[in-house]
Amino acid sequence: MNAPNFKNCTEEELWRYVAWHLESAGVRTVLVGGAVVAIYTEGLYRSGDLDLVPDDFQKSKIPVVMESIGFLPGKSRHYRNPDCGHLFVEFPPGPVELGDEFRVTPDEILVEGRTIRLLSPTDCVKDRLAAYIHWKRRACYDQALLVCRRQKERVDLKNLGKWCEREGGSAAFKEVLEHLSETGD
Numbered sequence: 001m002n003a004p005n006f007k008n009c010t011e012e013e014l015w016r017y018v019a020w021h022l023e024s025a026g027v028r029t030v031l032v033g034g035a036v037v038a039i040y041t042e043g044l045y046r047s048g049d050l051d052l053v054p055d056d057f058q059k060s061k062i063p064v065v066m067e068s069i070g071f072l073p074g075k076s077r078h079y080r081n082p083d084c085g086h087l088f089v090e091f092p093p094g095p096v097e098l099g100d101e102f103r104v105t106p107d108e109i110l111v112e113g114r115t116i117r118l119l120s121p122t123d124c125v126k127d128r129l130a131a132y133i134h135w136k137r138r139a140c141y142d143q144a145l146l147v148c149r150r151q152k153e154r155v156d157l158k159n160l161g162k163w164c165e166r167e168g169g170s171a172a173f174k175e176v177l178e179h180l181s182e183t184g185d
Contacts, residue, residue, distance in 0.1 A: 001112050003069070006083035011038040011047050014087055018069065019052065019116035025065045028055040030096050030106045031118035032127060037143045040121055041150045045143055049078075049087060053094040062091060098126040099134070099167040121151035126163050129176075133169035141172065145179055152180075 001020045004013040015031050022029050031039075034047030054062060063073060071079040071089060079089045096104045096119075106117040119127060128144035131137040148155050157177070164173035 006070075006081050007085075009084065009087070010043060011035040011050060011087065014084065014089070015039070015050050015052075015118070016111050016116065018050065018066075018071075018089055020111050020114050021069050022052070022054070022062070022065050023114045023116055025058075025061050027058040027061050027065060029053060029091075029117065030094075030104075031116075032092075032096060034143070036119045036124045037128065037147055039118065040124055040147045041143075044150070045146055047087075050089045051092050052089060053096050054091050056094060059091065098123055099130045099163070101126070101163060101166075121147055121154040122156045122159055125155055125160055125176075129160075129164065129169060129172055130167065133164070133167050133172050141175070145176060148176060148180060149183065 001017060004017050006014075009017075015035060019029055019031065029052040031050060032053055033049075033051035034045070035050045037045045038047045066073070066079045066089070070081050070083075072082070074080050074088065077091045079091075095102060096106065098104055104119070104123055106123070107120045108115045108117050125144045125147050128140040128147070131140035132144065160176075161173050164170055
């Protein structure tokens with residue numbers, strides 16, 4: 001796989017490149033967090049980093065793979081490419097969980113013969129709303145709403161409503177529905 005232009009690549013371009021190389025070494029990852037928002041909003045939101053949750057059984061291979069594609073270890077679990085000043089890659093511990101929901105099935109896409117994974121649009125919204133519900137992070141609510149608007153055919157509002165109720169976020173779900181109805185989404 002050809003490297004993206006590191007100086008101005010998008011979150012999606014960098015994710016495809018890094019995840020593809022990790023997958024080739026047997027390291028299964030799932031993209032979570034703000035980079036997923038950036039992808040589903042087609043760049044309306046910019047993250048600044050990629051959070052790739054690795055398969056714990058293969059994570060010892062990460063440093064070798066990252067170095068082989070030009071990324072240097074930074075503090076903690078961060079990796080940077082010297083030519084990519086606007087994005088870095090982080091490997092938070094797994095498993096992928098969305099509040100109390102711990103059996104998350106990511107979306108899979110095929111890239112040049114390899115399967116890479118990211119949260120589905122519905123799970124991306126859950127991820128952002130979890131930060132809003134539990135820590136009152138309004139920016140995360142705004143990101144969730146942006147994904148709902150841009151991916152309206154792919155966000156399962158019924159599933160989202162049930163999840164919000166289990167998380168103690170019925171008011172947050174009601175707020176989402178109100179904002180969507182105001183804009184005709």
